[in-house]
Amino acid sequence: MSVTTFQGVVKNGQVRLKGDVHLSEGVIVYVVVPDVTVEPNCSKFDLAEMIARMPADYQVTEEGFGSPVGKEAW
Numbered sequence: 280m281s282v283t284t285f286q287g288v289v290k291n292g293q294v295r296l297k298g299d300v301h302l303s304e305g306v307i308v309y310v311v312v313p314d315v316t317v318e319p320n321c322s323k324f325d326l327a328e329m330i331a332r333m334p335a336d337y338q339v340t341e342e343g344f345g346s347p348v349g350k351e352a353w
Contacts, residue, residue, distance in 0.1 A: 287296040294310065301309065 285296045285298070285300050287294045289295070296302075
């Protein structure tokens with residue numbers, strides 16, 4: 280895998296590359312942002328709260344995933 284670097288700036292939520300750079304549609308890009316700290320926005324789930332949101336008449340059912348397609352054993 281070869282890597283080429285370009286400098287750009289974000290304007291209106293879009294990365295604008297400096298110079299006459301044209302990337303092919305669907306090309307995979309990696310964005311490296313120096314000197315930025317991102318806080319994770321994940322919160323822990325509260326099991327009691329999730330259970331409280333379940334309908335009172337909820338019934339567990341068995342799910343079918345079809346026949347084995349590999350080396351799994353049921």
